[in-house]
Amino acid sequence: GRRLGVWAFRELLPVNTDDPVTMSEGGTGLHPCPRLGEELGVRELFVKNEGENPTGSFKDRGMTVGVTKAVELGAEVVACASTGNTSASLAAYAARAGLTCAVLLPAGKVALGKLAQALFHGARVIPVNGNFDDALDVVKKLADEGIVYILNSVNPFRLSGQRTIAYEICLQLDWEVPDAVVVPVGNAGNISAIWQGFLDLYRLGIIDELPRMYGVQAEGARPIVEAIRRGKEDIEPDPEPETVATAIRIGNPVNAIKALRAIRCSGGWAVEVSDEEILSAQRELATREGIFVEPASAASIAGLRKFVEEGEIDADERVVCVTTGHGLKDPETVMEVCELPEPVEPDPETIQRLIAE
Numbered sequence: 124g125r126r127l128g129v130w131a132f133r134e135l136l137p138v139n140t141d142d143p144v145t146m147s148e149g150g151t152g153l154h155p156c157p158r159l160g161e162e163l164g165v166r167e168l169f170v171k172n173e174g175e176n177p178t179g180s181f182k183d184r185g186m187t188v189g190v191t192k193a194v195e196l197g198a199e200v201v202a203c204a205s206t207g208n209t210s211a212s213l214a215a216y217a218a219r220a221g222l223t224c225a226v227l228l229p230a231g232k233v234a235l236g237k238l239a240q241a242l243f244h245g246a247r248v249i250p251v252n253g254n255f256d257d258a259l260d261v262v263k264k265l266a267d268e269g270i271v272y273i274l275n276s277v278n279p280f281r282l283s284g285q286r287t288i289a290y291e292i293c294l295q296l297d298w299e300v301p302d303a304v305v306v307p308v309g310n311a312g313n314i315s316a317i318w319q320g321f322l323d324l325y326r327l328g329i330i331d332e333l334p335r336m337y338g339v340q341a342e343g344a345r346p347i348v349e350a351i352r353r354g355k356e357d358i359e360p361d362p363e364p365e366t367v368a369t370a371i372r373i374g375n376p377v378n379a380i381k382a383l384r385a386i387r388c389s390g391g392w393a394v395e396v397s398d399e400e401i402l403s404a405q406r407e408l409a410t411r412e413g414i415f416v417e418p419a420s421a422a423s424i425a426g427l428r429k430f431v432e433e434g435e436i437d438a439d440e441r442v443v444c445v446t447t448g449h450g451l452k453d454p455e456t457v458m459e460v461c462e463l464p465e466p467v468e469p470d471p472e473t474i475q476r477l478i479a480e
């Protein structure tokens with residue numbers, strides 16, 4: 124009788140408490156998307172919509188475990204660097220736990236919805252002159268000195284919560300395993316955690332096969348793609364990452380080694396997509412299947428199109444695209460590509476004409 128969500132899998136989580144800091148995170152929809160699948164050329168396309176979480180991104184799965192652990196350890200100040208969603212999630216869960224929260228953000232590069240969340244939940248929002256990577260370096264130094272408890276994905280408790288994405292996908296597919304799972308990659312924690320989740324189920328004998336893991340990055344921020352393409356063991360950090368998908372505007376992913384292993388051990392691959400491809404995929408998903416995601420999330424859809432074109436994923440395979448954040452996070456990017464009509468008089472003829480146009 125457990126509600127589907129992160130804590131339905133409590134026996135698999137590394138936190139021994141029956142009093143978690145929780146807001147019913149997880150239990151997100153695994154939506155069949157036949158029209159979009161048809162367009163992309165795959166037999167069965169599902170979208171695992173993480174924008175349905177309490178603060179609108181998959182980060183809540185990690186934060187519920189990470190912040191519960193912070194309380195267990197007696198931490199007083201929790202902190203993170205963030206491109207936005209981590210800070211929004213940490214601000215909410217820290218508020219719920221009564222912890223002081225500090226978030227460092229790359230000044231001018233965080234979507235409006237995420238800023239509103241972090242500010243409104245009462246976090247100490249600290250914009251810094253520099254990129255996400257510079258901000259993370261500072262928070263890591265402060266954590267090493269015991270001044271803050273860090274909740275970025277260098278914290279293993281954060282990633283353990285995100286494994287539940289894999290648990291839920293299998294449960295929602297009646298314990299079958301998809302052929303391919305496509306994930307947008309920034310700091311590279313999520314693709315690593317999802318792979319670990321599938322491995323957990325495999326080692327427990329619950330599933331007897333494993334999916335291939337596919338990572339998608341923005342053309343302007345693609346260190347993982349370059350390392351995969353060149354067969355490298357580690358990445359070349361990109362000092363100037365740039366993309367409209369600000370959530371994945373990351374040049375030096377801390378989980379690079381884990382992500383390279385997840386992609387290689389699973390027989391998957393990685394690809395980059397342009398900002399234009401991201402924005403058109405975002406629009407297609409919203410207009411064809413009614414699912415509204417922020418730009419970075421749509422990278423998984425744009426990437427799937429390329430994996431099918433390149434023969435990495437076959438037309439007759441079952442594919443899950445993980446869409447990682449809600450579209451409301453970044454309304455400004457949406458309004459840049461939409462045309463709001465001028466107001467008209469509310470008379471029936473005018474309205475009828477406009478509807479018919």
Ligand SMILES: Cc1ncc(COP(=O)(O)O)c(/C=C/C(=O)C(=O)O)c1O
Pocket residue numbers: 180204205206207208209210276307308309310311312313314370371417419420447448
């Ligand atoms: C919508 C969305 N989609 C994909 C990613 C990439 O996940 P990772 O590869 O695990 O980093 C993020 C990451 C955001 C942050 O890193 C942050 O919020 O600081 C995101 O918000």
